[in-house]
Amino acid sequence: MSVKPNSTPAESLSGKDCTQRPPDIPLGGNNIINEDLGTYIIEIDHISKWFGDKQVLDDVSLFVKKGEFVTILGPSGCGKTTLLRILAGLTMTDKGSVRMNGRDITEIPPHKRPTNTVFQRYALFPHLNVYDNIAFGLKLKKTPQEEIEKQVRRVLKIVGLTDYEERDVESLSGGQQQRVAIARAIVNKPQVLLLDEPLAALDLKMRQDMQMELKQMHKQLGITFIYVTHDQEEALTLSDTIVVMNKGKVQQIGTPTDIYNEPVNPFVADFIGDSNILNGIMKSDFHVQTMYQDFECVDKGFAPDERVDVVIRPEDIYIMQRNDSAQIKGVVQSCIFKGVHYEMAVLTEKGYELLIQDYNAFEAGSEVSLIIKPNDFHVMHKEQNINVLKGVVENSNHVSFLGGSFECLPHGLETGTEVSVRLTDRKIELMDYTDEGGAAGCVSFILYKGNHYQLTVTADNGDEIQVYTNEVWDDGDIVGIRILPEDIIITPLKEKE
């Protein structure tokens, strides 16, 4: 449960500033980095896509082995569906290339690709019955009538809809329609099956049944599945490999176990499973300080006193009656029964709130002790250059950055000088109205750090800053950004380089 001493390619992706990334390293993730390139059925090579001025895919690369079940996982708007559509040929990429079986298919239209897609809302043809829907692709290929009948019966059996041939598709339930959609795709024997949130419209029970059936089908058919979902549980259950995406960028590629146990950044840790994410300082190898306390851990290779993010999964914290051997003392704030386990929020003596899952219940108000084992701390590098921005001097005491203008201390630089602006910690204030403060932005990511919130605010000019606050903001809130003059440190760019 540690970060590898040598940064993996996926890690280098976690930096928001893409110039930090070494340009030559393939972005396939450590699971496949050294393997023979010839074994990949799909090679997505540095693709970028814009819709208007909005960049939906930012230099995405992905390599998929034949027969693999790959899940592209991310919140809505992260670009995962666009990536799938580019594979299907329904959307064209603006930059980069896509190869399938070594052949460049970037410009190939969808009807000539060896892929078939299962759409989110099924997209069955309402004017055709089940049989004709499934036979659609085969008829276009001029397959003989008897062969079509045989194939349709075969796939109907696979999806468990034998004898439904004559049914009107609109009379079927959601689950049955989805089965027809899958049958319609697999009857063409595609080399790659693309699935765009195929289970999103189904209820929980049906979804779980279909997950199992999909996994079974994948085994039986032996074709490559590319599966898009926003449901992390679904991704963990189904996949051989998970690709976590956010804001058009690949965050991490790995097996479900890797992704869960060794998230490369707070986003992945927060998105996959529940987690406690805290600020910490790496005092030395195997020693991390967090929650104002020193802990033993198994991570090494950090700079002395490097500031880090520490992830502790809620099921990895041991909770017991108050005793002397405890590492951490706390009081239970709330206790909720979750079926298999209880979920408790514990406030520690030092003022941190921790989420804990345990089979034993401790009532709210009970005094408890907590123990965390060294290998249950997962330590991650913090992003470099947080809150260091590019700006331009406006006049003797104003500088513009983040798409706005801020008062700063007198600096003696000439108007128009390009400068690097560093903001000191914890001094950025968010305001309810955009005209308060020097610039405006939008809250784009929220992380609870045990005793405060860490917000990522995307300013109007696209730059991002991190803000630490005790106030509660929502994702998507439009805010004004106020920074005091003494917290803005300006250095001319030229001197720095």
Added chain:
Amino acid sequence: MKKILSKAYLYLLLLVIYAPIAIIILYSFTDSKSIGQWKGFSFNLYTSLFRGEAQHAATISSAITNTLIIAVIAAAISTILGSIAAVGIYNMRGKSRQAIQFTNNIPMINPDIITGISLFLLFVSLGISGGYVTVVLAHITFCTPYVVLSVMPRLRQMNSNIYEAALDLGATPSQAFFKVLVPEIRPGMISGFILAFTLSIDDFAVTLFTKGSNGLETLSTYIYADARKGGLTPELRALVSIIFFTVLILLIIINIRSSRMEKGNR
């Protein structure tokens, strides 16, 4: 009391609206020279209309043929043009889509007389002499927006992925269009065709301006000319009644179809 009054008002209103056509229909069932004279109930006007015994019988029948031919051609062509246009508009985004939809609505609210005059001037300036061609072109012009309007709702209700699904399953764009898109919008196309057909039969002002001086007459222009010449030929009362009921039936069909389409999507 209040209820009776409001009902009475409704019936009075309906009476005023339908009185003119009702009088013509009523007097189509009596054998008199002019409206106002009731000479007892008879089908004589209808029989003489169909036997071709009326005055200018040949002109009447050619006017009927002209009307129907023009209506069928204009409706067919505007259905094709309008459907293609609707698909195009459907695939547009944002402002340009709104702009086009607005532009599409203008010919519908434009007074017929203006459409007629402007087409007349256009044909004259292009040196196209009035006749079948100009009338058909003119009818296509004012029918097409209505077809667009009747096809658009079908497209909006359609799952936008089905065209892509067809491409994905190996259909070329044109195969996907004919095998998937057209069947989906077909009900809208049929409604649009019927609507265009009735509009074309119905039209007077635009036809009058574009029919030219070669003696081409449609029903509406013929009836107008006939009435001006010295009273309406009595048989035309029967003809007007028949047209009224034909159009009425077509409109009922359109309404039933559109209410069925709505139900089907619930």
